[in-house]
Amino acid sequence: MGQTQSKxxxxxxxxxxxxxxxxxxxxxxxxEGAMKHWKEEKENGAIYNVYLKKVRYRxxxxxxxxxxxxxxxxxxxxxxxxxxxxxxxxxxxxxxHLPVALQEMDSSYINIFFCTYQTFTNQMEVLKxxxxxxxxxxxGNLSKENTQKxxxxxxxxxxxxxxxxxxxxxxxPCLSLLxxxxxxxFDLELGERARRRMDFFKEEAKENxxxxxxxxxxxxxxxxxxxxxxxxxxxxxxxxxxLLAQQLTYMDADLFRKVNLQHCLGGxxxxxxxxxxxxxxVASVKATVTQFNDVSNRVMTTVxxxxxxxxxxxxxxxxxxxxVAQVCxxxxxxxxxxxxxxxxxxxxxxxxxxxxxxxxxxxVLLFExxxxxxxDDNNFEMSRELLMKEGTAKFxxxxxxxxxxxxxxxxxxxxxxxxxxxxxxxxxxxxxxVPYLGTFLTDLIKIDVANPDTIGDGLINFEKxxxxxxxxxxxxxxxxxxxxxxxxxxxxxxxWFTNMNVMTYAECCDVSDEIAGSTPSSSxxxxxxxxxxxxxxxxxxxxxxxxTKSHRSSSSLSSTSSTGSAGSADTPLLEDGMSFSSENxxxxxxxxxxxxxxxRVEMRKTTSGVKEKEKLVRKISASYSMTxxxxxxxxxxxxxxxxxxxxxxxxxxxSLEGSEGNVYKSIVITQQEHTPSVIRTAADKHNLPPEENxxxxxxVQNLPMGELHIPDNxxxxxxxxxxxxxxxxxxxxxxxxxxxxxxxxxxRRTRKSWIRDSHDS
Amino acid sequence: xxxxxxxxxxIIGDTGVGKSCLLLQFTDKRFQPVHDLTIGVEFGARMINxxxxxxxxxxxxxxxxxxxxxxxRSYYRGAAGALLVYDITRRDTxxxxxxxxxxxxxxxxxxMVIMLIGNKSDLEARRDVKKEEGEAxxxxxxxxxxxxxxxxxxxxxxxxxxxxKEIYQKIQEGVFDINNEANGIKLGPQHSPTNPTLPSQxxxxxxxxxxx
Numbered sequence: 001m002g003q004t005q006s007k008x009x010x011x012x013x014x015x016x017x018x019x020x021x022x023x024x025x026x027x028x029x030x031x032e033g034a035m036k037h038w039k040e041e042k043e044n045g046a047i048y049n050v051y052l053k054k055v056r057y058r059x060x061x062x063x064x065x066x067x068x069x070x071x072x073x074x075x076x077x078x079x080x081x082x083x084x085x086x087x088x089x090x091x092x093x094x095x096x097h098l099p100v101a102l103q104e105m106d107s108s109y110i111n112i113f114f115c116t117y118q119t120f121t122n123q124m125e126v127l128k129x130x131x132x133x134x135x136x137x138x139x140g141n142l143s144k145e146n147t148q149k150x151x152x153x154x155x156x157x158x159x160x161x162x163x164x165x166x167x168x169x170x171x172x173p174c175l176s177l178l179x180x181x182x183x184x185x186f187d188l189e190l191g192e193r194a195r196r197r198m199d200f201f202k203e204e205a206k207e208n209x210x211x212x213x214x215x216x217x218x219x220x221x222x223x224x225x226x227x228x229x230x231x232x233x234x235x236x237x238x239x240x241x242x243l244l245a246q247q248l249t250y251m252d253a254d255l256f257r258k259v260n261l262q263h264c265l266g267g268x269x270x271x272x273x274x275x276x277x278x279x280x281x282v283a284s285v286k287a288t289v290t291q292f293n294d295v296s297n298r299v300m301t302t303v304x305x306x307x308x309x310x311x312x313x314x315x316x317x318x319x320x321x322x323x324v325a326q327v328c329x330x331x332x333x334x335x336x337x338x339x340x341x342x343x344x345x346x347x348x349x350x351x352x353x354x355x356x357x358x359x360x361x362x363x364v365l366l367f368e369x370x371x372x373x374x375x376d377d378n379n380f381e382m383s384r385e386l387l388m389k390e391g392t393a394k395f396x397x398x399x400x401x402x403x404x405x406x407x408x409x410x411x412x413x414x415x416x417x418x419x420x421x422x423x424x425x426x427x428x429x430x431x432x433x434v435p436y437l438g439t440f441l442t443d444l445i446k447i448d449v450a451n452p453d454t455i456g457d458g459l460i461n462f463e464k465x466x467x468x469x470x471x472x473x474x475x476x477x478x479x480x481x482x483x484x485x486x487x488x489x490x491x492x493x494x495x496w497f498t499n500m501n502v503m504t505y506a507e508c509c510d511v512s513d514e515i516a517g518s519t520p521s522s523s524x525x526x527x528x529x530x531x532x533x534x535x536x537x538x539x540x541x542x543x544x545x546x547x548t549k550s551h552r553s554s555s556s557l558s559s560t561s562s563t564g565s566a567g568s569a570d571t572p573l574l575e576d577g578m579s580f581s582s583e584n585x586x587x588x589x590x591x592x593x594x595x596x597x598x599x600r601v602e603m604r605k606t607t608s609g610v611k612e613k614e615k616l617v618r619k620i621s622a623s624y625s626m627t628x629x630x631x632x633x634x635x636x637x638x639x640x641x642x643x644x645x646x647x648x649x650x651x652x653x654x655s656l657e658g659s660e661g662n663v664y665k666s667i668v669i670t671q672q673e674h675t676p677s678v679i680r681t682a683a684d685k686h687n688l689p690p691e692e693n694x695x696x697x698x699x700v701q702n703l704p705m706g707e708l709h710i711p712d713n714x715x716x717x718x719x720x721x722x723x724x725x726x727x728x729x730x731x732x733x734x735x736x737x738x739x740x741x742x743x744x745x746x747x748r749r750t751r752k753s754w755i756r757d758s759h760d761s
Numbered sequence: 762x763x764x765x766x767x768x769x770x771x772i773i774g775d776t777g778v779g780k781s782c783l784l785l786q787f788t789d790k791r792f793q794p795v796h797d798l799t800i801g802v803e804f805g806a807r808m809i810n811x812x813x814x815x816x817x818x819x820x821x822x823x824x825x826x827x828x829x830x831x832x833x834r835s836y837y838r839g840a841a842g843a844l845l846v847y848d849i850t851r852r853d854t855x856x857x858x859x860x861x862x863x864x865x866x867x868x869x870x871x872x873m874v875i876m877l878i879g880n881k882s883d884l885e886a887r888r889d890v891k892k893e894e895g896e897a898x899x900x901x902x903x904x905x906x907x908x909x910x911x912x913x914x915x916x917x918x919x920x921x922x923x924x925x926k927e928i929y930q931k932i933q934e935g936v937f938d939i940n941n942e943a944n945g946i947k948l949g950p951q952h953s954p955t956n957p958t959l960p961s962q963x964x965x966x967x968x969x970x971x972x973x
Contacts (some may be wrong), residue, residue: 269825270777289828296830342830347867375835441825446804449781449824505830651915653885666885668915 026246035083046089047459053083085109085466088459091121093127096139099150102143108469110154114162115472116465119267120453123165123174129157131181133414152190160195164260172198234494236302237316237325244320245327248295248336248492252434253482255291256335259437260284261472261479266448269441288437292339294502299343301503303355304511314515315358320345322359322367326415329370331485332390332433338374345371346505348512355515362411374436387435387478425504432484435475508684650717650726654682654699657731671717675699678716702727764808764817768928769839769945770921772822773861774846775854779880781824782911783846785919788820809922811929815949837868841937842924843874843944847895849879849908850887855894862902870944872937876905876924883910902962 035051042048057077086097086109101109117126130151133139155178159166166174173200182191186634233239262268263282303317321340328337344350344367356364373382431516451464503511649670665685669678679697699716701708703724710719712729720726772780788804805820823836837843843865847854858877865875877899879890892908899906905923908915928946931937937944 074891266825286828293828293830345831346836371835436827438823438826442823445781446785446822450804665911666883666910666911666915678834 006383038082039420040087041084044093046093047455049085049087049463051083052080052467054080086462088455088461088463089127091458092129094460094462095126096133098130098154099133100140100142101146102150102153103146110157111161111473112462112469114158114464115163115261115469115476116265118165118262119265119465120460123168123466124177127155127174127177131177134181134185149515150408152187155190156193159197163197166197167201170203175201231492231496233493237313237320239320241320241323241327244324244493245331245333245336245491246487247490247497248324248328249331249333249434249485250487250489251291251434251497252288252333252335253485253487255284255288256434256437257479257482258284259288259475259479261475264441264472264475265436265468266441266445266446267453270445270448275667285437285441288335292335292436294497295336295339296343296346297342297502297505298497298500300346300349300505300508301500303344303349303352304508304515305501305503307511307514311352311355311358314352314355318349318355318359319363320371322363323415325370326366326412329373330412330416331431333436334374334387334436337370338383338436341367341371341374346508348505348508351512352516366411383436383439390433432482433478434482437475441473444468447471637733650720650722652678652716652720652726652728654678654685654728654730656682656686656688669716671715673716675710675712675714675716675719679730682728686730696732697730697735698733700729700731702729763812763815764933764949766929766939766949767817767819767947768841768925769947770818770820770842770924771836771840771845772820772824772844772846773865774827774844774878775848775851775857775861776825776827778846778848778851778854779911780844780846783844783878783880783909783917783920784820784822786911786914786917788860807921809925811922811926814929816925816929817949818925820921826844837865837873839943839945840869840873841928842874843869844876844878844920844924845904846878846880847890848881849890849895849973850884852889855879855890855898858898862904872931872944874905874924874927874931875902876907876920876927877902878920879906879908880911882908882915883913 035053038050038052040047043051066617067643086094089097093657094117098110098113101107117123134148134151137144139147142150166172168174175194178194178200179191182188182194189597231246260282263285268282269285299321302319303314321344325337325340325344328334328340350356359367373386375382447464447467451467452461453464455461649668651666651668654665654667665682667678667681667685676694679699682699683692683694683697698712699710701710701720701724703721707729720728772779772784786804788807799851806824807818807820809816809818821836821840845858845861845865847858849855862875865873877895879892895908896906898904905927907920907923909920911917928937932939932946937946939946939948940950
């Protein structure tokens with residue numbers, strides 16, 4: 001049946017339909033949006049795009065187009081106006097344009113700037129430029145008064161709209177600077193606003209600290225058994241679907257509204273693992289990701305956790321979650337709807353054929369329908385379309401033609417009815433929207449990758465920021481829509497959600513193996529290598545004492561360890577990779593080579609497989625992860641050095657004489673590569689100034705016994721010594737009669753340091 | 762343009778290993794992203810030629826969603842090839858390979874051709890994972906291996922094309938059932954033996970492979 005299912009992916013009809021809608025949309029946009037690129041202009045170190053825009057001529061409003069007088073225009077229906085936008089400019093120009101844009105009433109520029117500036121600068125830099133221009137009032141042809149008035153307005157707008165930018169504990173440098181400035185120019189109101197903001201943040205920080213302490217105490221209490229005993233959510237299949245969906249939606253909407261839009265930008269989100277500075281922290285986005293994963297995890301756990309459960313009861317839980325997903329979808333909470341579907345689609349749940357057979361037919365059909373919304377096919381076309389259609393509408397239209405099959409329709413109507421009348425919260429009927437953020441993040445990363453950050457001589461590519469803002473603006477719109485939910489949070493639900501004993505993906509796989517009758521879970525091609533490791537990968541931090549759960553039987557133990565022995569590496573799960581747990585469990589990762597003692601401990605644990613140890617580890621909420629690459633790495637002595645992998649071309653490394661450290665560039669050389677072209681490429685890659693006379697340079701290969709000078713017009717491919725490392729150096733030719741000796745010692749040193757480096761890595 | 766086969770590829774690997782860059786480099790060096798508010802940004806299809814046959818590669822990339830667990834069945838389903846990417850300058854991305862691989866194997870057809878790619882080979886100076894380690898990992902798990910640089914375009918073409926060749930070879934050997942589109946292969950329009958029928962929904966608990 002998988003066959004028929006996936007025909008859908010490739011059905012030509014679908015493609016045709018898709019393409020025609022797209023073409024239609026494009027043509028429609030062209031008619032309405034209608035800006036034609038005319039030319040590029042350079043001015044004061046910035047590049048501008050000039051567009052011609054066709055607009056409907058309005059008789060009542062005097063035209064602003066040059067030379068267009070009312071007499072000439074009588075009888076005109078359309079007119080063309082010139083629109084000039086910044087394409088790329090240095091930071092100072094971009095910041096200076098803010099008051100100008102205000103003068104021209106171009107609020108979109110100001111919005112774009114403040115939604116994206118953190119990808120190329122920081123708040124302090126921007127503030128300093130603005131304050132400096134205020135004092136020296138020298139912006140374009142704005143008058144002194146206008147400059148000051150507009151800068152002040154821009155700052156006030158910034159303070160109001162992008163409050164988060166100024167949350168810089170503990171010292172709030174920007175707000176302090178602003179207060180000093182306000183005192184200096186006797187602007188009482190500005191000073192007062194800055195002060196109030198700072199007080200607000202300080203208060204907030206204090207409250208957070210308090211609640212953290214409380215949470216800590218609460219988590220201590222959770223250790224006591226029985227806290228959850230009489231929680232109605234424990235018996236998930238008997239909780240009303242509408243109630244569950246509402247509670248999830250409350251959490252999702254809250255987190256979504258708090259998303260700092262700058263964090264979504266490709267430059268911030270995709271590089272999150274590399275940047276350490278505090279203002280590149282993307283916590284607000286991560287929080288939504290964590291919530292999503294938490295929901296998926298809980299769905300999976302509730303289905304899997306009780307090993308003794310009958311297929312029929314397990315099916316009842318799946319059925320419940322399908323209903324919850326449907327209500328979420330109806331409440332336009334696409335985030336939890338997708339999270340639930342994903343949870344049900346995970347390997348441990350999805351594979352339980354017997355259980356799924358016990359799920360009522362209508363529910364299975366509904367599940368498929370919901371899953372198809374979130375299918376990645378055609379660039380998430382389905383979910384995008386729904387989001388566009390319903391995103392800011394008051395109600396979801398669930399009776400869409402897609403749901404035409406009668407059993408589902410009845411089920412959907414019943415759920416809808418239950419939600420509306422079964423609860424006293426009638427007002428919750430008008431819904432906000434919580435999108436699945438992932439689609440936007442992918443879009444933003446693609447825009448980030450496809451457009452350079454800078455143009456020409458390091459000018460900031462503002463055109464890219466515009467493109468990014470188009471996506472950001474959509475999220476912003478939805479954030480506003482998310483305010484429309486009226487739901488009260490139930491503490492009982494929060495208790496259940498946060499204190500639930502969540503199983504890891506690996507644990508679920510193991511239990512699922514048992515439930516399914518211990519048939520190997522994966523395809524025969526694949527020797528499951530690391531079940532043993534995965535069991536130790538990660539443990540949830542808040543795990544109450546529990547003895548019955550996830551206790552692997554001895555049979556499964558032996559089976560896992562036998563498959564495990566064929567395996568290779570124990571893989572640590574860090575939050576960026578395939579994170580499966582909440583981010584508040586501190587993950588420590590160690591490279592195998594660096595901490596042999598820990599590795600041994602870990603090894604012993606994996607081989608003995610003692611459950612108690614695992615539990616202990618859980619209890620102290622530590623999360624071990626380790627790398628054991630010993631099996632991976634081919635022993636040093638068996639390694640045949642193969643610096644030149646392919647015969648038709650070779651990669652050489654060329655360093656530049658005099659440059660410190662280990663900076664070398666890799667260059668591909670073909671069999672036709674002669675010395676001058678290699679030197680030119682190397683000079684290019686090392687950014688030598690173009691005025692350098694390249695005939696003064698020579699190319700040498702660093703050999704263990706000294707340097708091999710490649711003749712000036714040789715074929716490098718054949719001239720080089722292929723028995724040694726392809727380490728080359730670009731250096732100035734010695735003046736006639738100079739001593740070569742010095743070079744030899746130098747080359748020895750580099751050679752040694754290279755060896756050392758390669759050993760370290 | 763007509764094609765003999767269409768292969769579906771997916772790209773997987775940690776955040777920031779350069780998945781989108783690889784794809785961008787392969788699909789178009791002078792790329793202008795198609796950017797339409799209603800559809801979203803996309804890039805990911807190119808025609809290649811193997812043995813005189815036109816083959817369309819349709820490549821799916823969900824960069825940015827690595828930490829959502831949503832990259833499950835629907836993403837892997839029906840993929841003929843997968844590029845499993847790590848960053849040679851970041852060992853953690855190499856360490857996560859097993860997890861990615863396990864995920865891919867569990868959720869995809871067992872015939873899926875997986876190519877291991879060590880990206881950013883231009884950053885030789887910052888190398889953190891030896892080429893030999895990549896090779897050993899690939900050998901152990903039966904993957905094809907290559908080091909690439911999305912920046913300099915080194916080996917990028919080769920990575921996509923070698924994967925296609927491997928898939929093509931499997932078709933020739935009859936390993937892939939080309940009539941089962943769950944394998945991520947589709948015959949081109951003019952090669953279709955029968956008229957495509959309207960898709961009908963399959964059972965939710967069944968899929969291409971990997972199920973028990």
